[in-house]
Amino acid sequence: MQRYFIPKKAWYDDRIRITGDDVHHITRVMRFTVGEKIICNDENGVAAQCEILEIDKDFVVVAILHWLEENNELPIEVTIVHGIPKADKFEIVLQKGTELGAHKYIPFQSERSIVIWDKKKWAKKLQRFNKIVKEASEQSHRSYVPTISNPMSITELIEESSQYDLKIFAYEEEAKVNNYHTFGSILKQINSNQKLLVCIGPEGGFSEEEANILKVNDFHPIRLGPRILRTETAPLYALSAISYHFEEQ
Amino acid sequence: MQRYFIPKKAWYDDRIRITGDDVHHITRVMRFTVGEKIICNDENGVAAQCEILEIDKDFVVVAILHWLEENNELPIEVTIVHGIPKADKFEIVLQKGTELGAHKYIPFQSERSIVIWDKKKWAKKLQRFNKIVKEASEQSHRSYVPTISNPMSITELIEESSQYDLKIFAYEEEAKVNNYHTFGSILKQINSNQKLLVCIGPEGGFSEEEANILKVNDFHPIRLGPRILRTETAPLYALSAISYHFEEQ
Missing domain, CATH: 3.40.1280.10 (SPOUT methyltransferase, trefoil knot domain)
Structure with missing residues (x-):
């Protein structure tokens, strides 16, 4: 599943508001549409599976479906x-x-x-x-x-x-x-x-x-x-x- | 020291006759002159330190100074x-x-x-x-x-x-x-x-x-x-x- 790093300040309760280059990637490069799923990470390693709710020219809103427990980081x-x-x-x-x-x-x-x-x-x-x-x-x-x-x-x-x-x-x-x-x-x-x-x-x-x-x-x-x-x-x-x-x- | 792979057939007793692309590399890229030293390898892993004896437009002749015992190959x-x-x-x-x-x-x-x-x-x-x-x-x-x-x-x-x-x-x-x-x-x-x-x-x-x-x-x-x-x-x-x-x- 495609993954995006979204700064913590764009996360609200059960929604994330994506702006900037990632909007271009979601809509133009991947050509995702409403209802499709992506993974969002914040800068602290928190990850969630999300569903696209709304696509605009300048932003994309996704709903957080569930939190992911994953750790692919080196132990040191x-x-x-x-x-x-x-x-x-x-x-x-x-x-x-x-x-x-x-x-x-x-x-x-x-x-x-x-x-x-x-x-x-x-x-x-x-x-x-x-x-x-x-x-x-x-x-x-x-x-x-x-x-x-x-x-x-x-x-x-x-x-x-x-x-x-x-x-x-x-x-x-x-x-x-x-x-x-x-x-x-x-x-x-x-x-x-x-x-x-x-x-x-x-x-x-x-x-x-x-x-x-x-x-x-x-x-x-x-x-x-x-x-x-x-x-x-x-x-x-x-x-x-x-x-x-x-x-x- | 610069190293060149020279096919076995170009090795004669204590001399090696280098032709092809390596001549360009020796004379133009590295700008070596007579008396300078290089390492030559054949395709079987034999290596020798050599001195440049003669430089021509189409070939370079080197003298084998001594054999090198070296093995940098993976054991498998x-x-x-x-x-x-x-x-x-x-x-x-x-x-x-x-x-x-x-x-x-x-x-x-x-x-x-x-x-x-x-x-x-x-x-x-x-x-x-x-x-x-x-x-x-x-x-x-x-x-x-x-x-x-x-x-x-x-x-x-x-x-x-x-x-x-x-x-x-x-x-x-x-x-x-x-x-x-x-x-x-x-x-x-x-x-x-x-x-x-x-x-x-x-x-x-x-x-x-x-x-x-x-x-x-x-x-x-x-x-x-x-x-x-x-x-x-x-x-x-x-x-x-x-x-x-x-x-x-």
Whole structure:
């Protein structure tokens, strides 16, 4: 069943009043008519099966039929820090990372990032990025839409990291040494409901200086298998492995 | 160090004669000059560090300096069967699946495939697809280039499947039932050097009829986490989880 994320403020007792882009999607893309059913989620993970009551040019009203108890969220909160790559690669990570259960994304202005997202460009980009994660959440039947923070410097990232239970970063050099820590040995250190920060470098990886700063601040270097992954593939490996570890063993 | 896959027939004692597209890549893309070093692999996984001796318009000759002992291959052979999706999605799977260690790809003409790859179109597509997996193998430091089979019907797929030790297929319905088999419980049934066949449906998933045929022929239905993945994300989840299971626990 098609799913829409509707902000809590549009929910009234047993009715929801849908406005904005979702009206276009309901009426034009899906061509739904009165009487058809959809699922609505609010931003806190509350979900309800609903029936379309009224369709107008600017809004759609649905009746809440019954509440759904469902939880497709990863048992730990995973935040992906991504050294800013080319924009199309970041979009792949947003879309597929959301399908794979990411909770939050932090773009990181890394030394080796080829592009810089200044404040002017960022506002427009963020709008587009938020649309991608909302649609991916709907499509993958999640009950939560991941958030995207403003780009951070390494200093801001270190400050942010104090809120997390465990912090790791993918380091290519780690794939080349013999006595590396397996990703599994690190994941065993985290439990349900804890927060994990996963840092992935941009196209050229983290610089040696960045790696040193991360290590000093209790980020564990990890490898993601012995093969060298592209910057946009690494977060997908990490999230898939985390899902496998917690949900499929 | 940059890596090139050079067919065995171009290797002579302590020299390799490189021709074709790689000459362009060495001289124009990487702008290597005489004396610089590269790694060459043959199709059997043999690898050598080499030095450039001679650069010509049509060929490059390198000297083999020493042999490399390396193995970045998954301990099991994983073949990805993919219900033919839109071509750009298949290319994502080829590129990222190769980074993640796939051994072989089989396009599968599924009931719900929107596109049909006829013989005429296929030859040209295959050329392009082979180039993608070769480049991805080089980039991810693999010692093997995955192969791509011709598209198969379900009958051909069932015949092919007799060569495998374990056969699984991702089935969306499996994500919805309560007493599903975890992916981990299935992976525990396979050992190093065995062959695993992983089948992923096209955009609409497998039809009920296809799922029944697969089940009757000893394919195990699995889920890849509780969230619904896009057709191009599912093979990447499967390969990442297999790498995590065998290489990172």
